Amino acid sequence: MFVSFMFPVFLITAALFYFAAPGKYRPALLFAFSCLFCSWLGLRSLFFVFVLSVFTFFAARLIEKNRLCAHPLRSRIWSVFSIAFCLLLMAGYKYIPYFLQVRGLTELVPDPVLGHLAVPIGLSFYLFQAIGYLADVSAGKCSSETNFIYFGLYMTYFPKFVSGPIESFQDFVPQLSKLRKLKFLDRGRLSLAFTYLLYGYFMKLVIADRLSPLVGVIFEAPENFDSLWLAIGAFLYTIQIYCDFAGYSFIALGCSRLFGISLTPNFVTPYFAENITQFWRRWHVSLSRWLRDYVYIPLGGNRKGFWRKCVNTLIVFLLCGMWHGAGLSFVAWGLLHGLFCVADSLLKKRGKKLPFSRLTTFLEVAFAWIFFRASGLGSALKYIFLLFTCGIRPGQTQEILKTLNLDLIEILVILIGILLVFLMDYHGYKNHMLFPELVQEKDNSVRYMIFYVLIILLFIFGIYGPGYHTEQFIYMQF
Amino acid sequence: MKKRTSRILFVLLLLVTFYLVSKVLSVKSTHGIEQKAGMYWQPRNSIDAVMMGTSHIHCNVNTGLLWDEYGIAAYDYSGAEQPLWMTYYYLKELYKYQNPKVILLDLYAPARFKEDYQYTWIAENIYGMRFSLNKLEMLSVSVEPDRLFDYFPSFLVYHSRYDDLEAEDFENFFWNGEQLENFKGYTPYLLREAQTCPHVTEKEAGGFSEKSLKYLLKIIDYTKKKGTKLILMVAPYVVTDEDMRTYNQAAQIARENDLTFIDFNSCYDKIGLDFDVDFNDESHLNYWGSCKFSRYLGKLLSDDLSLPDRRGEEGYESWDENARLIREYVSNSSAVQD
Numbered sequence: 168m169f170v171s172f173m174f175p176v177f178l179i180t181a182a183l184f185y186f187a188a189p190g191k192y193r194p195a196l197l198f199a200f201s202c203l204f205c206s207w208l209g210l211r212s213l214f215f216v217f218v219l220s221v222f223t224f225f226a227a228r229l230i231e232k233n234r235l236c237a238h239p240l241r242s243r244i245w246s247v248f249s250i251a252f253c254l255l256l257m258a259g260y261k262y263i264p265y266f267l268q269v270r271g272l273t274e275l276v277p278d279p280v281l282g283h284l285a286v287p288i289g290l291s292f293y294l295f296q297a298i299g300y301l302a303d304v305s306a307g308k309c310s311s312e313t314n315f316i317y318f319g320l321y322m323t324y325f326p327k328f329v330s331g332p333i334e335s336f337q338d339f340v341p342q343l344s345k346l347r348k349l350k351f352l353d354r355g356r357l358s359l360a361f362t363y364l365l366y367g368y369f370m371k372l373v374i375a376d377r378l379s380p381l382v383g384v385i386f387e388a389p390e391n392f393d394s395l396w397l398a399i400g401a402f403l404y405t406i407q408i409y410c411d412f413a414g415y416s417f418i419a420l421g422c423s424r425l426f427g428i429s430l431t432p433n434f435v436t437p438y439f440a441e442n443i444t445q446f447w448r449r450w451h452v453s454l455s456r457w458l459r460d461y462v463y464i465p466l467g468g469n470r471k472g473f474w475r476k477c478v479n480t481l482i483v484f485l486l487c488g489m490w491h492g493a494g495l496s497f498v499a500w501g502l503l504h505g506l507f508c509v510a511d512s513l514l515k516k517r518g519k520k521l522p523f524s525r526l527t528t529f530l531e532v533a534f535a536w537i538f539f540r541a542s543g544l545g546s547a548l549k550y551i552f553l554l555f556t557c558g559i560r561p562g563q564t565q566e567i568l569k570t571l572n573l574d575l576i577e578i579l580v581i582l583i584g585i586l587l588v589f590l591m592d593y594h595g596y597k598n599h600m601l602f603p604e605l606v607q608e609k610d611n612s613v614r615y616m617i618f619y620v621l622i623i624l625l626f627i628f629g630i631y632g633p634g635y636h637t638e639q640f641i642y643m644q645f
Numbered sequence: 646m647k648k649r650t651s652r653i654l655f656v657l658l659l660l661v662t663f664y665l666v667s668k669v670l671s672v673k674s675t676h677g678i679e680q681k682a683g684m685y686w687q688p689r690n691s692i693d694a695v696m697m698g699t700s701h702i703h704c705n706v707n708t709g710l711l712w713d714e715y716g717i718a719a720y721d722y723s724g725a726e727q728p729l730w731m732t733y734y735y736l737k738e739l740y741k742y743q744n745p746k747v748i749l750l751d752l753y754a755p756a757r758f759k760e761d762y763q764y765t766w767i768a769e770n771i772y773g774m775r776f777s778l779n780k781l782e783m784l785s786v787s788v789e790p791d792r793l794f795d796y797f798p799s800f801l802v803y804h805s806r807y808d809d810l811e812a813e814d815f816e817n818f819f820w821n822g823e824q825l826e827n828f829k830g831y832t833p834y835l836l837r838e839a840q841t842c843p844h845v846t847e848k849e850a851g852g853f854s855e856k857s858l859k860y861l862l863k864i865i866d867y868t869k870k871k872g873t874k875l876i877l878m879v880a881p882y883v884v885t886d887e888d889m890r891t892y893n894q895a896a897q898i899a900r901e902n903d904l905t906f907i908d909f910n911s912c913y914d915k916i917g918l919d920f921d922v923d924f925n926d927e928s929h930l931n932y933w934g935s936c937k938f939s940r941y942l943g944k945l946l947s948d949d950l951s952l953p954d955r956r957g958e959e960g961y962e963s964w965d966e967n968a969r970l971i972r973e974y975v976s977n978s979s980a981v982q983d
Contacts, residue, residue: 172794172801574808576807576808577808611647611648611651611652612651615651615652615654615655618655619655619658619659619662622659623659623662623666626663626666626800626804627666627670627804627805627807628805628807629804630805631801631804632794632800632801632802632804632805633794633795633796633801633802
């Protein structure tokens with residue numbers, strides 16, 4: 168939705184109303200705009216999130232009420248019931264369509280029913296928020312919310328609705344009571360919001376969306392490419408998925424900052440990690456934290472011995488894979504990361520370190536992404552088999568460049584774009600800060616130059632709009 | 646103070662860069678876009694005869710010859726397959742800068758294209774017009790609402806032209822104004838393709854779509870209000886019976902509104918067209934055919950409408966240059982072809 172041409176219109180309208188309204192109405196206004204955003208995605212999306220919000224809100228109230236009234240069993244029953252309901256809902260939506268497809272039963276199900284079985288947009292994210300909230304209330308880590316508008320906003324908040332971050336209730340809701348004092352002209356906040364937006368859009372529109380069709384062609388028919396191009400394909404997908412998801416997350420952070428709400432930075436220069444464990448502290452941070460707090464630690468974490476820790480790690484990554492999608496390739500991707508983590512733990516236990524740790528970690532991650540990107544486990548294995556066996560065929564290069572629609576300028580744009588992201592991330596990594604935050608510490612002139620370069624690159628090289636198609640202008644007849 | 650200065654510099658730098666980049670990347674085409682964009686560079690209220698319609702105008706009406714032989718300050722303000730509803734808004738745009746004595750409107754588009762939304766060559770008819778309320782109104786009748794963002798704003802389309810640039814893309818800035826002023830819309834075709842002379846027998850009238858008819862009447866009303874003589878015409882091409890039905894209806898409309906209607910397909914011989922050598926294709930005259938047609942048209946305009954001979958007048962130097970450039974282009978291209 169962030170790349171829709173209507174989104175800036177929506178964002179500006181929401182901001183205008185937000186800052187024009189009296190401070191005390193701001194959360195309600197944000198909630199209303201978030202509901203509007205959900206309905207823009209489809210009334211079904213709004214219906215789901217609204218019903219789930221009402222359910223979770225009252226379930227949490229009951230859990231807390233019973234806990235405080237010395238009815239721990241009732242509280243426990245409500246807690247188990249409500250969390251199980253959320254889990255079943257997620258499992259149902261993720262896996263019923265998958266099993267129907269695997270069993271070849273899709274054609275037997277009427278189209279309207281199939282439509283209802285499709286995962287509602289954002290479900291995986293707000294369901295995890297709901298589960299985390301219910302678990303925290305149940306454990307007494309936080310009180311249940313009494314204001315439905317606050318809770319509703321926590322669930323539906325539009326910058327994070329589609330793809331997170333998965334916010335914890337304790338981080339998100341306390342910020343809402345401070346919104347009434349927020350001033351529009353707070354240059355620090357506006358500048359940071361603008362930088363996040365700019366950086367996010369640059370990653371998404373200039374790099375991710377440019378690489379997407381190339382990667383698509385390579386993964387679609389890997390047999391048409393040699394080992395070198397398959398390796399390039401895996402590398403490009405590694406960059407694409409990062410720029411796509413991190414770009415989206417930075418846009419979400421920027422939008423949210425505009426309204427005075429800080430969201431969890433989901434991506435903290437992940438490809439500079441020195442091992443897979445560190446990678447997951449930097450990649451999709453909010454999901455990693457959720458899995459740590461609500462799966463890994465309750466399973467015993469690292470408190471029950473080394474081998475139990477390894478088993479817990481594998482369980483967490485298995486769930487992580489299953490959360491990302493239905494199918495054996497996602498299971499394989501999750502387990503692969505789990506195995507890499509176990510290997511890290513083993514090395515650490517023996518006081519050793521990965522050789523060329525950053526490069527090795529990057530290669531591990533890039534290799535695992537093949538399972539994530541391929542259309543199934545079979546396709547992933549085929550890709551890997553070809554990657555290591557088909558050799559290099561230099562004679563094919565021209566043909567491949569033509570297939571991928573790559574000319575010198577396009578190759579340069581891709582290389583320079585990737586290099587820029589690398590440099591910005593490297594700068595951030597060295598200073599222990601995200602690049603948009605680092606920019607705020609620079610002199611005005613430097614900051615404006617960075618804005619200038621990113622805006623112009625985005626304007627020219629961003630993949631947006633219908634784009635230019637020569638054939639529209641080649642005047643054939645009449 | 647320092648902060649404010651750097652902020653102002655940043656905005657200025659951004660605006661200047663946007664201007665330069667937009668001018669370089671914007672789509673250039675002599676099949677509609679340049680004709681529309683070039684109009685803004687013409688000296689104010691200098692054009693006496695404006696030719697509007699489809700490519701039948703900018704391929705057939707040689708503005709250089711009209712100037713050389715009759716001193717008529719004419720401009721081909723047309724675009725490929727331009728429907729009448731777009732012509733109407735271009736007419737309104739024209740009057741912001743010019744006040745012509747005569748407008749010649751070619752009616753090939755309503756005769757051949759009947760759909761209410763025509764997308765095939767719409768790009769040629771959009772990107773030459775500057776942003777204005779008039780442009781938004783034109784888009785609102787020319788494009789279905791769900792396709793609006795396929796064409797507007799223009800930079801959504803042209804921003805990705807960076808790997809399609811040619812030398813001429815860097816000659817589109819305001820300091821190249823003189824060059825842009827010299828273009829008067831005519832786009833010569835240099836192929837010679839023999840055609841068969843048509844013999845149409847259709848006598849019935851009809852064929853205007855409801856939308857085309859509505860906008861033709863609006864054009865008639867608008868030019869009446871502006872006090873400009875409007876001539877409905879059909880530039881020569883290999884006409885068909887089906888097209889003829891629409892032209893018969895156009896003749897009726899002209900009579901009802903006290904307008905002149907000239908079907909130049911009915912006077913191939915008077916024009917002196919040779920079907921073996923004067924056509925580029927069945928729809929367009931080539932350069933040599935366009936010279937014959939323009940000579941015939943120019944005589945008609947200067948004799949019947951007493952359009953002034955502007956040769957030698959101050960402010961009309963660009964018409965001299967336009968004629969010279971056309972001659973030079975044809976002579977160079979012909980030399981290459983030979």
